[in-house]
Amino acid sequence: MxxxxxxxxxxxxxxxxxxxxxxxxxxxxxxxxxxxxxxxxxxxxxxxxxxxxxxxxxxxxxxxxxxxxxxxxxxxxxxxxxxxxxxxxxxxxxxxxNKPIELLDGVEDVLKTLFGKYRLVVATKGDLLDQERKLKKSGLERYFHHIEIMSDKKERDYERLLRRLDCRPEEFLMLGNSLKSDVLPVLAIGGHAVHIPYHTTWLHERIDHHVEGPRFYQMNTIADILQHLVV
The missing domain is CATH 1.10.150.240 (Putative phosphatase; domain 2)
Structure with a gap:
């Protein structure tokens, strides 16, 4: 756990x-x-x-x-x-x-299970208006305590997010498909990070070295996280 x-x-x-x-x-x-x-x-x-x-x-x-x-x-x-x-x-x-929002398998079931038991946050890069639009169209907005649309995802960006949430690094868990943006900077500040690979990744987000550590978790699907949390 x-x-x-x-x-x-x-x-x-x-x-x-x-x-x-x-x-x-x-x-x-x-x-x-x-x-x-x-x-x-x-x-x-x-x-x-x-x-x-x-x-x-x-x-x-x-x-x-x-x-x-x-x-x-x-x-x-x-x-x-x-x-x-x-x-x-x-x-x-x-x-x-104008693309429709296509949720990945298991996403809403995971959010429903975790909702009310943890503070759930969206922490994503991108254009503010576009990401807000996608979140609204996704129907997932109601599950999240806080939405953070970040200009980048470096250590200082996560540190700023944790201060805003009044959360210590050891209490923070990040899930994402990018080792470069969702995992490495979170581990560097003392948080926990889960890598859920997607079948295709933008060249800029790829890294060429192995990641390991006591706060790093590799999972095949988003649903796998439920086996590692108290729910």
Whole structure:
């Protein structure tokens, strides 16, 4: 059992609901749109390069992604792209913003079981308006004591969250699909972290080393957490 837990925080994208497959689907369409300029795999690399360069300016989320796609079009085409391509890119982004929310298996059952027994929190990165919209459309908002939409998920961000919640690190448990964002910084500040892998992960969130430790837990599904808590 994981003891002394007071607050359980959940990542949102690809932990509570589907997200990354929509980005990959859009990237495939985007690369096809520019194949007259460069091979599709090269377009993909150029888009990722743009995203990384823009993180400090735009942060995470679909709106940032749209801006990076538009900038990539300008660079790859050397400012000669047909205006129709820009129209298509904006259309792709709007379609992403209007995607229905697809909850992952077991999510609502877990929240129902834990509700009232722990303080449940959403701790996720992304665009404020978009994440608020997704949470509202998901129907899960009523389960959460607190919603934290973070500009990033580094140690200082989690420390700020814990101060806001008046929660000690040893009382905090984070669940998410990203070792880089949901696990490592939480372990570093003395919290507990559960990694629930999703079948696809954004390149920026991948790490190339093994994680272990007494406060780290690897689980196959979100429902597995119920076997490790007092419910």
């Amino acid at each position: 994981i003891g002394q837990i007071n607050v359980i925080a959940f990542d949102a994208d690809d932990t509570l609901w589907v997200n990354e497959p929509y980005f990959q689907e859009t990237e495939t369409r985007f690369c096809g749109l520019l194949e007259d300029y460069l091979p599709q795999h090269t377009i993909s690399q150029e888009l990722f390069k743009t995203e990384m360069a823009n993180l400090e300016l735009y942060g995470y989320g679909i709106k940032a992604y749209i801006l990076s796609m538009l900038e990539t079009v300008l660079r790859v085409s050397e400012n000669t792209a047909n205006p129709e391509i820009f129209h298509k890119v904006i259309q792709y982004g709007q379609e992403m913003l």
